[in-house]
């Protein structure tokens with residue numbers, strides 16, 4: 036079905052890949068982005084498309100936001116500060132960019148009478164889960180990063196707006212998403228480090244951190260797939276792959292894809308990459324698989340394809 040859709044953060048990594056898919060299905064798409072980490076060039080191919088519009092504004096500017104989203108049937112709310120590490124240095128950033136920004140989106144929707152929100156949450160809401168793979172009904176949720184805390188707060192705001200104002204929500208808890216247009220995360224980090232020093236790669240922690248990775252094409256498909264097939268008031272789904280890969284293995288793949296040889300790995304030590312890092316993460320994706328969705332890529336394939344596309348498009 037063709038719809039009028041808003042994508043906040045649509046100029047970012049996942050957002051721009053989502054916008055490609057939504058436009059290819061014939062939807063009308065308005066992107067709202069302050070271009071803090073997003074890039075115009077990610078949306079370049081759509082600038083002459085009559086069904087596409089970019090509104091450059093900040094979600095913290097409430098009146099502009101309210102006007103910009105008005106009339107859309109569904110709001111995909113992706114804009115956020117996604118840098119998990121940042122919270123330990125700046126304790127306010129995730130409060131403002133994630134919690135207040137999400138409150139503004141919900142409040143604007145309430146005033147405008149808009150009902151459907153899709154939200155991109157994260158595995159970090161589970162904290163250091165004692166059950167792995169971790170399912171959506173795992174609890175209690177005890178995040179250990181300010182980023183995870185902010186996303187859990189956003190989820191709670193969304194479900195309570197659903198309960199109080201007859202809205203519907205789709206909340207997707209992502210594993211690590213990788214692929215074209217990626218601007219942050221372990222692969223980008225390794226590529227940048229190896230460009231500076233092609234002989235030594237610094238790996239945060241002991242390299243044993245083992246997590247699940249998924250290619251952005253699978254991630255976007257999973258969101259759109261479950262949106263059409265789940266009709267509860269609050270629909271929560273994990274989105275990830277069926278396996279994991281560790282940081283050292285990712286280092287080896289990136290070294291290989293860059294055509295480098297004899298690179299020495301230097302570990303900063305400790306079981307975490309940084310304070311607030313969850314060293315083991317794998318999400319159970321049984322719930323979304325029961326709807327009929329399957330990931331095309333495993334963790335390794337996701338990393339290889341992402342590294343290739345990032346290196347190709349530099």
Ligand code: NAD
Nearest residue numbers: 044046047048049069071072073093094114115155209212
């Ligand atoms: P990204 O930084 O590439 O995209 C975020 C976009 O939001 C950017 O275009 C940025 O310019 C925009 N933005 C940020 N603050 C804004 C504001 N106040 N007003 C308007 N625009 C603003 O990040 P991403 O990796 O594409 O992440 C997208 C969403 O998915 C985020 O909500 C993130 O928390 C979530 N997520 C990502 C991953 C991952 O592995 N990449 C994992 C779990 C969850």
